[in-house]
Amino acid sequence: MPKVPKIITKKLFIILSTILVVNFSFSIAGFAKNLDAVFKKKNVHPKMTSRLEKLGKEFKKSETAARLFALKRNIKIDKENEIIVYVISDSKVYIDEATFESFGAKVIKRSDTVLKIKAPVNMLKTIADTIKGVSLIKLPDTPLPLAVESEGVVLAGASDYHISGYTGSGVKVAIIDSGFAGLSSAISKGELPNNVVKVDCTGPNCVSTNFNFETEKHGTAVTEIVYDMAPGTRLFLIKIGDTLDLIDAKNYAINQGIKIINFSLVVANTNFYDGECWFLNPVCTANSAYTNNILWVTAAGNEANRHYEAIFSDMDNDGLHNVSGSDETLNITAAASDSIHVYLTWDAWPGTNQDYDLYLYDSSDNLIDSSLNLQTGTQLPTEEIVYSVPVDGDGTYHLVINKSHATTNHRLEVYSAYHKLTPAVSTSSLLSPADADGAIAVGAIDQSDWATGDQEPFSSQGPTNDGRIKPDICGPDGISNDVFGTFYGTSASCAHVAGAAALILSRNQICSASDLMNALPTSAIDMGNPGKDNIYGYGRLNLDIHSDIVCSDVDESGGGIDGGGGGGCFIATAAYGSSMAPHVEILRRVRDRFLLNNRIGKSFVNFYTKYSPTAADFIAGHDILRMFVRMGLFPLVGIGWVALKFGPVFTLSLMLLFSFLLICLARRTRQLLKVK
Amino acid sequence: MKRFIFITAAVFFLGCTAIAQKDYPEDKPPEGLKLSSILYGLAVDPDPEDFANKHNISFHKNRVKVFIYFDPASSEPDRKKIIERYKLIVEKKSMDLLRALVPVNVLIPLSRESVIWSIKLPDKPIP
Numbered sequence: 052m053p054k055v056p057k058i059i060t061k062k063l064f065i066i067l068s069t070i071l072v073v074n075f076s077f078s079i080a081g082f083a084k085n086l087d088a089v090f091k092k093k094n095v096h097p098k099m100t101s102r103l104e105k106l107g108k109e110f111k112k113s114e115t116a117a118r119l120f121a122l123k124r125n126i127k128i129d130k131e132n133e134i135i136v137y138v139i140s141d142s143k144v145y146i147d148e149a150t151f152e153s154f155g156a157k158v159i160k161r162s163d164t165v166l167k168i169k170a171p172v173n174m175l176k177t178i179a180d181t182i183k184g185v186s187l188i189k190l191p192d193t194p195l196p197l198a199v200e201s202e203g204v205v206l207a208g209a210s211d212y213h214i215s216g217y218t219g220s221g222v223k224v225a226i227i228d229s230g231f232a233g234l235s236s237a238i239s240k241g242e243l244p245n246n247v248v249k250v251d252c253t254g255p256n257c258v259s260t261n262f263n264f265e266t267e268k269h270g271t272a273v274t275e276i277v278y279d280m281a282p283g284t285r286l287f288l289i290k291i292g293d294t295l296d297l298i299d300a301k302n303y304a305i306n307q308g309i310k311i312i313n314f315s316l317v318v319a320n321t322n323f324y325d326g327e328c329w330f331l332n333p334v335c336t337a338n339s340a341y342t343n344n345i346l347w348v349t350a351a352g353n354e355a356n357r358h359y360e361a362i363f364s365d366m367d368n369d370g371l372h373n374v375s376g377s378d379e380t381l382n383i384t385a386a387a388s389d390s391i392h393v394y395l396t397w398d399a400w401p402g403t404n405q406d407y408d409l410y411l412y413d414s415s416d417n418l419i420d421s422s423l424n425l426q427t428g429t430q431l432p433t434e435e436i437v438y439s440v441p442v443d444g445d446g447t448y449h450l451v452i453n454k455s456h457a458t459t460n461h462r463l464e465v466y467s468a469y470h471k472l473t474p475a476v477s478t479s480s481l482l483s484p485a486d487a488d489g490a491i492a493v494g495a496i497d498q499s500d501w502a503t504g505d506q507e508p509f510s511s512q513g514p515t516n517d518g519r520i521k522p523d524i525c526g527p528d529g530i531s532n533d534v535f536g537t538f539y540g541t542s543a544s545c546a547h548v549a550g551a552a553a554l555i556l557s558r559n560q561i562c563s564a565s566d567l568m569n570a571l572p573t574s575a576i577d578m579g580n581p582g583k584d585n586i587y588g589y590g591r592l593n594l595d596i597h598s599d600i601v602c603s604d605v606d607e608s609g610g611g612i613d614g615g616g617g618g619g620c621f622i623a624t625a626a627y628g629s630s631m632a633p634h635v636e637i638l639r640r641v642r643d644r645f646l647l648n649n650r651i652g653k654s655f656v657n658f659y660t661k662y663s664p665t666a667a668d669f670i671a672g673h674d675i676l677r678m679f680v681r682m683g684l685f686p687l688v689g690i691g692w693v694a695l696k697f698g699p700v701f702t703l704s705l706m707l708l709f710s711f712l713l714i715c716l717a718r719r720t721r722q723l724l725k726v727k
Numbered sequence: 728m729k730r731f732i733f734i735t736a737a738v739f740f741l742g743c744t745a746i747a748q749k750d751y752p753e754d755k756p757p758e759g760l761k762l763s764s765i766l767y768g769l770a771v772d773p774d775p776e777d778f779a780n781k782h783n784i785s786f787h788k789n790r791v792k793v794f795i796y797f798d799p800a801s802s803e804p805d806r807k808k809i810i811e812r813y814k815l816i817v818e819k820k821s822m823d824l825l826r827a828l829v830p831v832n833v834l835i836p837l838s839r840e841s842v843i844w845s846i847k848l849p850d851k852p853i854p
Contacts, residue, residue, distance in 0.1 A: 229854055255819050269854040293849035295794070295819050295826050316852035330796060331824050332850070390783055392853075402844075408755075420782075423755040423764040429798075429844045430761065437765070437782045455755070468853045482853070542854065 098179040100189045102126070103136065110172045117172060125245060126190065128172060135159065136175065137189050138166040144184030154178050167191060198241045201279045201538075202498045203527040203547040208594035209280045212554045215596050219281025219553035221560070221639070223309040226274045226546075227289045227300045229316060230267020233534055234288070242275050242533045244286070252299040253292040262290070272534035273315045273546045280550020283557065294318060294333055301336050305343045310556060310564070312345055313549035314490075315542030317352040317482035319394040319466050320433040324479070325517035326486045329401045330431075333484035341489030346564040348549040349490040350541035351481055351522040352511035357467040358480035363397075363407070363452070363460040372452040372463065375474060380412075380449035381465060382473040389440045392468035393450060395422070397461035398516070399432040406455040407463070409434040414446035423455075432461075464516075478585070480511040481521050491568055492522040495544040496578075496591055497529040504578050506586050510541055513585035523568075523588040524548060524575050551594050561656055562602040570600050621659075621667035626680040634681075634688045641691040645699060762838040763847040766793065770834040784848065790816065790828040794849050797823045801842035813837050 096104045102124060110117035114132060121128050128134050140146050146166065148158040154177060156170035164186075170178060179188050204210050212218070237243045251260040274288055287309055289300045304312055314337070321332035328335035337347040359381055364373045371379045385391050391411065399405045406426040413419050422434035440448075450472075452463060465472065466482065485492035495507040506512075507528060513521035526544030529537055552567045562570065572589035579587040623635045646652030670676050694702040756767040765782060769791060772778040779786035786792075795815075797806055806825075810817060813836075816828040826849060829837060838846050 229852055267854070291852070293794075293826070293851050295821055295824065295849070297852070298821050299819065316854055318850055318852050321850050331821055333852075392783075421764070425756050425758065425760065425764075427758065431845065431847075435763070435765065435848070437784075439781050439783060 096176065096179065098185055098187055099175065100187070102190065103175055103188060106134075106172060107176050122245075132172050133169050134172050134175070135167065135169050135191060137191050138168055138178070138185055139187040139189070140164045140166065141184045141186050146182060146184045150182055151178070154181070199275075199531050199533040201276050201527075201530040201532065201543075201547070203276065203530050203543075203592075204279050206498060206501045206527050207280070207547055207551055207592045208596065209551060209554060211596040212558070212594055213282070217554050217558045217596075218283030219550070219557045220283035221285075222281070222283075222311065222553045222556045223285045223287060223307060224277055224281070224311045224313065224549060224553050225287040225289050225300070225304045225307075225309045226270055226277060226313045226549075227291055227297065227304075227316075228267075228270030228273055228314075229291065230265045231262045231270040231274070231288050231290060232265035232268045233271045234262050234265070237271055237275060237533060240533060243271075243278050244282075246285070247274070248285070248287045250287060250289045250300075250303060252289055252296045252303065257289070257299050257303040260290070262288070265290075268534050269315070269542065272532050272538055273313060273542055275532055275534060276530070276538070276543055276546035277313055277550045277553070280547055281553035281557070284550075284553045294321065294331065294336070297333060297336050298331060301340050301345075304340065304345060310345060311549055311552050311567075312340055312347050313546055314347060314484065315350045315545045317350060317354070317485065319468070319482055320396050320431070320435060321483050322486070323396060323398050323400045323432075323516050324464060324481055324483065324486050326488055326515055326519065327400065327517075334487040334489075337484040337487040338489035341564055344564045346549075346552050346567045347484070347487070347490040348545055348552060349485050349487070349492055350545040351485045351492045351494045353495075353507075353509045353540050353542075354466055354480045354482060354511045355477035355509050356471045356475045357469075357509075358476055358511070359465040359472050359474065360463060360476050360479060362462050363454060363457070365454065365460075370454050372454070379451055381451075383448045383450065383467055383470045384473075385440045385444070385446070385448055385470055387440055387442045387445050389469065391436065391438045391440060391448060391470060393436050394464075394466045394468070395434040395452060396464050397432045399426075399461055401431065402429040403432045404428045405432065405457040405459075405461060407432075407434065407457065407461070408453045408455050409436055410451040410453065411436050411438055412449040412451065413444070414448065416449070419448075426456075462516075477508075477512050479514055479516060481513060481515060482511065485511065485521060486515040486519075488519075491524065491548065491571060492588070493541055493545040493548045494522040494525040494586070494588060495528040495539075495541045496525045496587075497539075498527040499529060501527055501591065504587070506579075507539070507541075510544075513588075520583050520585055521588065522585075523583075524571055525578070525587050525591045526551075527592070548592055551592055554594060555600055559600040559602050562600065566600075566602040570602075573601075574598055621663040622670060622680065623684060625667040625671035626677045626684060634684065637688050637691045637695065638684075640695055645694065756838075760835060760838045761843055761845045762834060763845070765848060766791070766834055766838075766846060770831055775831045786831075787828075789831055791831055791834070792818070792849060793827060793829055793834075793846050795825040795827055795829075795837075795846050796844040797825065798842050798844050799823050805842050809837070809840055809842055 095101050106117055106120055106126065109120040118128060142164050151158055151168055154170065154174045156168050156174060156178060159167045159169055175188055179185055238245050249260050249262050250257050270288060274286060278286060287307065289303065291297050291300050318333045322329050322334060326334055328338060337349065340347045365371065366373045367377065373379055374381055383391060395407065395409045397407055403426050409422045410418060411420040420436050420438045422436045424430060424434055426432060481492065484490050495510040496504060497507055506525065515521055526547035528539050528543040530543055532538035548571060552571060555567060555570050556562050574593050574595050575590040576593045577590040583589050623638050627634050642656060646656050670680055690702060693705060756762050756764055760767060769775050769778050769784060776786060784791060813833045814830060818826045818828065
């Protein structure tokens with residue numbers, strides 16, 4: 052057997068010692084953060100479920116820690132720090148109810164060997180340890196309500212993403228809407244998670260709220276779909292009342308690091324539906340969000356049957372617009388107590404002296420309302436009528452457009468918010484901000500016609516009034532929804548696309564808003580005329596788990612992932628078994644804070660994201676390998692923890708110091724070996 | 728028979744001209760008022776609360792919630808003076824746009840102020 056040269060042995064010894072010291076040093080840091088979960092099983096209480104045992108431990112630290120722990124796990128603790136649990140008793144032992152009373156607990160009901168008791172959190176372990184006959188203490192078994200899931204989840208391919216582990220984890224999505232009634236009910240039924248962030252921007256500022264006095268359910272229904280599509284996302288529910296609130300909501304989203312906004316609302320009469328940003332209108336707001344790296348997903352609108360447009364024409368010279376031949380009326384059929392809400396604008400933005408007026412007549416041709424805004428130079432070219440139909444007012448109402456003072460014939464746009472117009476013009480029926488360059492506008496296809504079309508007859512169509520093709524994509528509607536039963540409209544379609552964007556972002560964390568805006572159409576299945584068209588856009592939403600998501604844009608705002616998940620840390624997630632493990636969270640935070648804010652770091656993350664999933668899959672299937680990877684990751688986690696806690700300068704200094712000490716140690720060892 | 732044709736023709740003629748006979752009032756807000764006509768209607772209505780209810784206008788304690796567009800060239804002190812003079816309750820503002828609760832009885836004089844471009848109801852989103 053050949054002899055190993057002495058110098059090689061020495062070097063090997065030095066290298067091994069170095070690795071050992073580095074591992075040991077940073078493992079200590081790791082342990083300091085209570086990171087090691089390998090041997091936890093040994094400490095599990097034999098008569099308590101681990102959740103309850105952990106709750107007790109948290110309570111020992113502090114009441115706040117226990118409440119936080121409970122909140123995250125949907126465990127209810129009352130004001131007196133008491134909790135309802137099941138005590139499973141040994142069948143041979145009868146436990147007297149008075150026994151529990153001596154521990155401050157009260158038996159609520161009992162059946163055979165199961166007792167339902169209310170006990171102080173801090174006495175659970177004592178009860179388990181002391182009372183003879185107690186086999187197990189656990190949380191009550193509660194029936195799970197059958198959650199209603201949108202059919203769109205499967206149709207759009209989101210379920211494949213879920214199976215592959217992409218649920219939107221770590222991505223923050225805002226649903227900006229006009230109301231969130233029924234939220235508590237949706238949460239209790241499991242339709243929505245209980246960690247949704249609730250914000251009201253209708254006052255002077257955006258403030259935290261509980262939405263207890265809401266009447267409008269639209270936002271809740273929309274949120275339900277986003278959650279069905281991307282159950283791992285952090286949801287921010289933001290209520291607005293008007294376009295100024297919308298600016299506040301957008302600013303709030305920017306400040307919170309939100310990466311996707313779902314806006315299933317439309318606004319009329321704030322431009323000529325040509326993507327122009329005037330006077331802080333929703334186009335300005337959506338474009339501003341986009342420049343701040345937020346993907347703005349917006350409903351195209353349900354106005355294809357509620358829209359009329361034409362160039363003013365007055366064949367009989369009576370000053371009134373001839374809608375069709377000699378007919379000078381646009382007709383609306385309304386029921387008692389309806390609100391008729393109609394808008395007129397013309398191509399004379401932003402300020403004009405070209406004056407048109409709008410009149411509303413009832414079925415007996417009585418003038419019942421009018422909008423006669425003065426246009427003398429600075430005023431907007433808009434008219435708007437809001438009329439509440441009286442209880443005996445069922446019937447057909449007529450709109451008439453009068454040219455009060457205009458030097459040319461302008462192009463007119465009329466929208467009715469809640470009623471069909473006769474005649475209607477479905478072409479170019481997009482409202483704002485669906486016309487914005489910075490928004491991805493979503494049309495609707497009934498889920499039962501998903502593969503074949505047609506588009507919903509009410510779904511707004513392009514082009515915009517400056518000739519751009521819209522909508523951009525179509526999502527499913529007519530889907531099952533806990534709030535509405537069946538949810539029709541581009542609001543529902545929009546929410547599917549927003550959820551899909553969250554899934555893509557969770558899969559490829561460095562995607563910018565621009566990347567997402569490209570990725571969604573790229574994977575869409577073309578419908579209608581080949582290529583992008585004014586009915587289907589690029590086609591129907593299609594999340595293909597097998598297709599590559601190309602994120603070429605540099606995300607200047609520092610990545611698309613927030614601080615709440617493990618998205619993208621594939622190897623660490625495989626090694627630790629969960630993306631929510633504290634080790635993974637530390638690594639992810641290190642990535643977000645130190646890698647995604649520079650080009651070299653981003654390139655590394657890109658490379659890692661591309662190639663690590665294969666390795667992660669292999670690691671996840673081998674327990675011993677997972678253990679070794681965990682050991683190997685300890686120093687990295689330790690360094691990461693130190694860097695996050697004390698900053699990069701301190702960490703670098705510490706590493707230099709360690710290196711210096713190691714070099715000294717190595718030299719000293721070498722000298723000793725030479726002496727020997 | 729002739730009489731019948733005559734009556735039928737007369738009825739038909741009257742029916743055709745019904746639209747033309749409609750009344751098209753020109754009661755626009757007076758020149759110089761930069762107020763939307765619905766707000767002008769509210770300001771001159773003897774029962775503004777009833778008017779507001781019929782037109783789905785946010786109306787509380789004789790105040791109406793409106794958007795006020797300031798002349799971009801106007802100075803901040805001038806805007807402040809207007810806000811104080813008319814006792815406007817400012818809810819929020821962004822650049823030249825202000826959302827305020829305005830007493831109904833000052834809508835007309837307020838809209839005559841030179842620093843104001845226009846006053847209208849807030850732009851509300853449609854679900």
